[in-house]
Amino acid sequence: MSGASGHAANHGQAHGHGDHGHGAVHGHGSFKDYVTGFVLSVILTAIPFWLVMGGVIADSLITGIVILGFAIVQIIVHMIYFLHMNTKSEGGWTFLALIFTVTIVAITLSGSIWVMHHLNTNMMPITADDARHAP
Secondary structure (H helix, E strand, C coil), X not given: CCHHHHHHHHHHHHCCCCCCCCCCCCCXXXXXXXXXXXXXXXXXXXXXXXXXXXXXXXXXXXXXXXXXXXXXXXXXXXXXXXXCXXXXXXXXXXXXXXXXXXXXXHXXXXXXXXXXXXXXXXXXXXXXXXXXXXX
């Protein structure tokens, strides 16, 4: 081969790309992994739905905490079975990026909840007199 076609054919090997083309399956999960992830996702969605729609737990706070727990487990299932994240992939950088992301999300959520709580407790209550004199 010579010319442009020779360069295109050898481009992957010349630049160190080698066997990692579009058809490479390096780092991808098997069909069994995807089915396992899908089944776990369906179960982790169906149980909280049943808890709410069936009124299984009377206390709404406890129901919310249980649903939050199921959501966290479902996020972990998605990261493992669909995103194929672990401590070994990409030399550990994907796991480090995950830790950074979780930290930023936790700071944002806790700060938002803190602000909303303090806004709620520091707002002036509306009395019946105030409501009657409102325009």
